[in-house]
Amino acid sequence: MKLKYLLAATLMTITIGVTGCGQKPSEDAAKSSEETSSTAKVLEMKGEDLAKIESDKKEKEKYLVVDVRDSKEYGEGHLKFAINMPIDTFEKDSESIADFKDKDVVLYCNSGKKSGDAAKILIDKGFTKVYNAQGVKDFKYDLVTFSSVLGPQFQKDIDEGKASFIIDSRDEKDFKDKTFKNAVNILPDTFDQEEGKLPKDKNEAIYVFCYTGNKSAEIAGKLTEKGYKNVVNAIDGAKEFDYKFQ
8 A cells, every 4th residue: 555655656746747847848938939029019100200300311310211112102202211112022122121120210101001011020030120100191291202222222223224324412522532433513502503414304314322312312302393203312322331433
């Protein structure tokens, strides 16, 4: 009888031990999962806050703004310093902004739904400061029709010969020092006096850059007002990206 009780006690001890060991990994996994999901979350941004960022020449340098609508909607009007990364190819294209994983990235669309989906993709890829901003149908932003691209894309387009006309909006001394081949020097203050330098064909691909993307954005805006339909502004200026001047 004593042997029977001894065996029963031994079996009970083993069972408790096995059960305890079996539960611990799942508890640790749950805790790890909870900690991972809490490290980064999609933040909401009001339209008025994004509009303030876009209008502040210094503040806008701290953010990458991405329009996730399709190219047609983007071309019809978008935020001045927003690049276009349509939601349909967003996951693949997000590799091009990998350098912004620890920087502020703001996404927007028409209603916030597509940009919300895109924001989750970035969080899953390890981005740490992702904002889903109020959509263009819910807030009245100041929109432009010229395109905005990052420095690498601007350089790539020029290397591939996509820019038929290049405008350098930096000071004359820097323009004379080094610039892109066949670029012309036009500043916002002298734009009206130098209109004769512009292409006659309103459909020509005009690429504009400066130091920080601000003056070139002014030029790009003036060009679209004049009826030019294929204008591209570099939001990364020569102070922010190492362009390969010729």
